[in-house]
Amino acid sequence: MKDLYVYYQVKEEHAQALEARIRALQGKLAAASGVAPQLKRRPEAKDGLQTWMEIYPVVGEGFTELLASVAEEAGLLSLTAGARHTEVFMDLPPCA
Template identity: 80%
Template sequence: MKDLYIYYQVKDEHAQALEARVRALQARLAEQSGVAPQLKRRPDSKDGLQTWMEIYPVVGEGFADVLAAATEETGLLALTHGQRHTEAFMDLPPCA
């Protein structure tokens, strides 16, 4: 199992529309897969751009493909500025 972190930028004027789409996408994914997604953004805006992060904790194999397809389907890319960057992290086992 791993956690996915997706970060990207959005223009200030697209933020409200993008938030509605991301929240709908995350609700659908939570219902379908049981994942508990989070949506975050940096508190400041720079040059009219906000930096956002979607977090999908404890996802299984194949979830990244499901997320990519759902992202395309909901038209999120039309409201983002530049690329979406995906990072995957896994938990380290506890010390014995």
């Protein structure tokens, strides 16, 4: 299994509207896939921009595409300052 990390910046004046959309999106994804999403942001803003991160732990095949589709449908890019960047990480196997 893999974990997905999505990070991006948002202008401070769009933060409240974006948070509402992200929370709704994550609720739908949790109900549909059983994933337990998280939403985080850096404590400080720089030049009027906040850096946010969505975390989707232990996702299955096809989740990355599902997330991209749902994010586009929710119009998230209209509220972010630039692109959403997705990184995929996996657990290392334990030492034998």
